[in-house]
Amino acid sequence: SAVISQKPSRDICQRGTSLTIQCQVDSQVTMMFWYRQQPGQSLTLIATANQGSEATYESGFVIDKFPISRPNLTFSTLTVSNMSPEDSSIYLCSVLGGRTTDTQYFGPGTRLTVL
């Protein structure tokens, strides 16, 4: 499977600020995704990061709140904008592609706490 890293691994932020999370993969992949995992909950897909075009957002998530970039086939960023305490979650990127085409593999996650 691809090796996926995320930066930062955790952060504590103030209300109203923004945080950009980076996801780096060690090989070119066809698709990258961003998920949110609220405390004690399952994973919810935020959006699919498309290379060279705008991300595809799931219901309940909008570009103004969660802008996403994907400049190439190995890197993506997710920004959590104008944060509130309700944004405190684990944010995870995943990838599809590389050696396998059907299975998603996940990064270690970014643990965000908003005060």
Next chain:
Amino acid sequence: GESVGLHLPTLSVQEGDNSIINCAYSNSASDYFIWYKQESGKGPQFIIDIRSNMDKRQGQRVTVLLNKTVKHLSLQIAATQPGDSAVYFCAENSLSGYSTLTFGKGTMLLVSP
């Protein structure tokens, strides 16, 4: 690390027992299913997958069973070890369409020595 299992159903077993974790999926069009293991402070780790043309698949110490009639998936772990303690999620996907995963609620497995 931060716990991911605060509000999840919990299965407690003794070391050496066999564990069975169940999952009901929602979409009858789903044709690909994955089990993930998530340890505290880490991202989900792929365990095993199964396609809808199969009803059983075995890995190392793990078996996944699929019952499409009742839309039910189970993960069996043989000779459970303390290192198996984690939250387990099932996920479903339709390979014929837009490739996104839908995750189940998760089950926390606690293994006592």
